[in-house]
Amino acid sequence: MSAESNPPIASLRAVPAGEGPRSSGLTYQELLDTDTRTVPDVLRMESARELPVVRVPIDRYTSREFHDLEVEKVWKKTWQFACREDDIPEVGDHTLYEIADMSVLIVRGEDRLIRAFPNTCLHRGRALKDRPGRSPSLRCPFHSWEWNLDGSLKALPCRWDFPHVKREEFGLPQYGTATWGGFVFINMDPNAEPFDAFIGDLPNHFERWPLEDRYTEAHVAHLMRCNWKAAQEAFMEAYHVISTHPQILSGIGDANSQYDAWDNFSRAITANMTPSPHLGHDPSEQEMLESILTTSLDAEPSFRVPDGMTARELFAQMARMQLQANAPSVTLLTDAELNDSFYYSLFPNMHPWGAYNKIVYRFRPNGNDPDTSIMEVIYLAPFRGKRPSPAPIHWLDYDEPWTEAPELGPLAKVFAQDTFNLPNVQRGLKSASHTHVTFAHYQETKIRHFHTLLDQYLSQ
Amino acid sequence: MKLRHPLTHDTYEVRSDGTVLVKTPDGVEGIFRDDGQWVRGALHEADPHLLGFIAGPQLKRRGPQAANAPTGGGPALPPQLSRHSRSDNGGNREMDLGLEGRKAIVTAGSRGIGLSIAELLADQGCDIAICARGEEALEVARKNLEARGAKVYTASLDVSDGEALESFVQTAGEELGGLDIFVSNASAGGGPGLPAWEHAFAIDVMGTVRGIGAATPFLKASDAGSVVVIGSTAALEFLGMPQAYNAMKAALISHASDMAQALAPKGVRVNVVSPGPIYFEGGNWEMIKQAMPAMYESALQQCAIGRMGSPEEVARAVVFLASPAASLITGANLVADGGFTKRTAF
Numbered sequence: 054m055s056a057e058s059n060p061p062i063a064s065l066r067a068v069p070a071g072e073g074p075r076s077s078g079l080t081y082q083e084l085l086d087t088d089t090r091t092v093p094d095v096l097r098m099e100s101a102r103e104l105p106v107v108r109v110p111i112d113r114y115t116s117r118e119f120h121d122l123e124v125e126k127v128w129k130k131t132w133q134f135a136c137r138e139d140d141i142p143e144v145g146d147h148t149l150y151e152i153a154d155m156s157v158l159i160v161r162g163e164d165r166l167i168r169a170f171p172n173t174c175l176h177r178g179r180a181l182k183d184r185p186g187r188s189p190s191l192r193c194p195f196h197s198w199e200w201n202l203d204g205s206l207k208a209l210p211c212r213w214d215f216p217h218v219k220r221e222e223f224g225l226p227q228y229g230t231a232t233w234g235g236f237v238f239i240n241m242d243p244n245a246e247p248f249d250a251f252i253g254d255l256p257n258h259f260e261r262w263p264l265e266d267r268y269t270e271a272h273v274a275h276l277m278r279c280n281w282k283a284a285q286e287a288f289m290e291a292y293h294v295i296s297t298h299p300q301i302l303s304g305i306g307d308a309n310s311q312y313d314a315w316d317n318f319s320r321a322i323t324a325n326m327t328p329s330p331h332l333g334h335d336p337s338e339q340e341m342l343e344s345i346l347t348t349s350l351d352a353e354p355s356f357r358v359p360d361g362m363t364a365r366e367l368f369a370q371m372a373r374m375q376l377q378a379n380a381p382s383v384t385l386l387t388d389a390e391l392n393d394s395f396y397y398s399l400f401p402n403m404h405p406w407g408a409y410n411k412i413v414y415r416f417r418p419n420g421n422d423p424d425t426s427i428m429e430v431i432y433l434a435p436f437r438g439k440r441p442s443p444a445p446i447h448w449l450d451y452d453e454p455w456t457e458a459p460e461l462g463p464l465a466k467v468f469a470q471d472t473f474n475l476p477n478v479q480r481g482l483k484s485a486s487h488t489h490v491t492f493a494h495y496q497e498t499k500i501r502h503f504h505t506l507l508d509q510y511l512s513q
Numbered sequence: 514m515k516l517r518h519p520l521t522h523d524t525y526e527v528r529s530d531g532t533v534l535v536k537t538p539d540g541v542e543g544i545f546r547d548d549g550q551w552v553r554g555a556l557h558e559a560d561p562h563l564l565g566f567i568a569g570p571q572l573k574r575r576g577p578q579a580a581n582a583p584t585g586g587g588p589a590l591p592p593q594l595s596r597h598s599r600s601d602n603g604g605n606r607e608m609d610l611g612l613e614g615r616k617a618i619v620t621a622g623s624r625g626i627g628l629s630i631a632e633l634l635a636d637q638g639c640d641i642a643i644c645a646r647g648e649e650a651l652e653v654a655r656k657n658l659e660a661r662g663a664k665v666y667t668a669s670l671d672v673s674d675g676e677a678l679e680s681f682v683q684t685a686g687e688e689l690g691g692l693d694i695f696v697s698n699a700s701a702g703g704g705p706g707l708p709a710w711e712h713a714f715a716i717d718v719m720g721t722v723r724g725i726g727a728a729t730p731f732l733k734a735s736d737a738g739s740v741v742v743i744g745s746t747a748a749l750e751f752l753g754m755p756q757a758y759n760a761m762k763a764a765l766i767s768h769a770s771d772m773a774q775a776l777a778p779k780g781v782r783v784n785v786v787s788p789g790p791i792y793f794e795g796g797n798w799e800m801i802k803q804a805m806p807a808m809y810e811s812a813l814q815q816c817a818i819g820r821m822g823s824p825e826e827v828a829r830a831v832v833f834l835a836s837p838a839a840s841l842i843t844g845a846n847l848v849a850d851g852g853f854t855k856r857t858a859f
Contacts, residue, residue: 302520
């Protein structure tokens with residue numbers, strides 16, 4: 054079907070930034086006025102951007118050609134989260150970051166600096182490393198060409214046979230690296246903008262919730278039968294809650310969530326322990342608590358909201374008590390920070406959650422297949438004393454349920470609700486006779502922001 | 514579990530057979546599977562997300578290996594994952610090997626069959642100690658096993674050094690907090706001449722005798738102690754030429770049978786797995802294929818299943834015998850050779 058048969062519709066035009074209708078429910082800023090602690094500026098902030106994208110062609114999610122374009126224009130050009138610093142704590146530690154069909158080797162050098170190289174031998178191209186590990190040098194298993202950890206050529210057997218190989222010309226090519234919040238970022242493009250300019254103000258947003266002081270408590274990687282963008286877009290809005298997570302509707306401010314966009318990152322804030330504007334009635338404080346904790350109707354509730362207290366206050370107090378041992382500063386955190394979901398997205402595929410929600414998502418294509426992807430859930434937990442070792446990656450096959458990963462706790466069943474839709478999204482997209490998917494103006498701000506940035510990368 | 518849909522006010526209640534009874538406020542009822550499939554009743558459609566939430570897979574019990582966070586970054590590439598048919602096939606029960614949280618030693622566990630055994634044990638939830646001579650391979654194996662969620666203890670030593678071996682077993686038992694499984698896998702392999710006989714005796718025979726000896730106090734303390742010795746079909750049928758390897762493996766099968774009797778009253782089982790030709794990169798048969806193609810071809814032809822075995826296939830036999838699931842089996846010599854040997858094994 055050609056694009057002409059589906060001309061732009063006037064009502065789909067983007068409404069100017071910051072304008073347009075909103076849910077009739079309590080706004081997030083109004084809810085913040087009820088907080089028992091001083092609300093920091095980061096939560097008071099609102100930010101709109103001009104986002105021309107209100108719909109995108111379906112082949113973005115289904116075509117190999119578009120995937121190839123993404124490889125050339127995005128994955129080979131942009132900064133991306135490759136690993137955590139504590140994945141490679143010691144000299145000689147190395148790990149691999151795989152994106153599309155490319156492998157990047159990330160190494161901790163003698164000088165303790167982190168460097169990234171294409172994972173390929175300059176002799177005949179074998180991958181230098183097959184898996185993460187620790188080694189005093191980088192030696193190719195094929196013919197034993199060997200590089201120092203800083204990428205300089207160290208030695209090769211039968212040196213006499215390579216008079217044309219000059220040591221200074223055969224250092225491993227180096228990719229850009231940067232760190233923030235304990236994350237290691239890489240960039241394959243030598244002409245890329247500096248990382249600080251790319252990440253912008255995001256580090257300031259996380260000042261109260263330092264992610265470098267966390268360790269990887271859980272790391273689950275799940276193969277998905279859908280395009281990586283379809284997968285991540287399921288985690289960038291609260292619009293789906295009414296249909297996908299009905300059990301929590303009594304206690305979640307879904308349609309009245311707040312959405313913000315900055316240069317390369319965006320944010321959604323969804324309040325918990327507050328009723329959904331969709332409800333036809335006002336739930337009690339106890340009902341809201343039981344909804345979020347999904348208490349069975351025929352079971353005794355594990356907690357009762359005391360008279361004169363709200364569910365938000367109770368839940369915040371419980372969270373403060375729980376977190377206090379490992380993060381003493383939580384006593385100062387607002388009820389909002391202990392109840393609500395602050396889900397940031399850094400272009401193109403990293404989704405760190407704010408406050409103490411622990412979640413970081415990452416979505417990647419699965420090799421070069423536009424119809425499958427890899428979704429990772431990483432829990433970053435606070436700790437006291439010696440930094441615990443990061444949890445190894447727990448891989449789940451396409452059809453394995455999230456509940457096979459007990460380290461995810463009760464959220465495993467919520468992820469299962471989200472990803473239940475995803476293979477069927479891909480199936481539906483491939484069955485479409487229409488040409489575009491269409492986004493909500495406000496509640497799908499983050500998705501529109503992503504595709505606006507994607508368009509910018511593709512046009513460069 | 515029973516929930517009410519906050520918008521429709523339908524109630525969802527899990528029944529004893531795992532299906533869900535959905536009831537509207539008007540009293541219309543239907544019964545559904547967790548995937549949304551209607552089973553019976555006047556109500557024909559219900560919310561699949563809520564059905565899945567209330568009756569779908571529930572959170573797996575957290576095993577002991579998940580509780581203490583293991584070290585090291587995990588593999589960056591997806592491992593070869595198999596398709597699970599569990600939910601499609603309600604009648605099938607998985608056999609539980611009972612290995613979750615067990616502690617195991619595998620000698621010469623950094624490569625080949627030994628590494629495969631260690632990996633499979635780790636996959637079943639065991640903590641692992643391995644020893645080997647080469648430090649580099651040990652370190653690679655350690656990361657590999659840790660990535661599978663195991664607590665790992667490694668030591669670099671030569672099994673022919675009996676004192677070093679005993680001290681390794683002792684320390685491994687202390688580091689892991691006990692021992693349930695001892696797999697004696699180290700072997701000097703083949704080779705001509707008298708010195709090869711003495712070397713093979715020191716590693717294959719004395720390594721097994723001293724290893725079992727050092728492990729026994731721990732195994733007795735376990736509620737499911739077990740030893741698996743790696744034998745060989747070379748002990749069962751003539752394999753081209755007389756050599757120490759064949760005789761040493763025969764000695765091991767005999768000794769394991771004796772130990773099965775001696776340790777049975779203590780609750781410790783002892784068995785042998787005798788592999789036939791096992792092919793893997795860097796293994797003996799790869800070397801033979803290149804150096805002695807005629808011998809390789811002849812061995813291949815004798816394999817009734819038309820191929821040589823893999824380390825993983827041997828590991829599955831070892832892990833079963835080592836596990837509490839094999840509680841009735843002791844003194845056995847389980848031949849895993851794809852029909853390579855031709856005798857009738859009564």
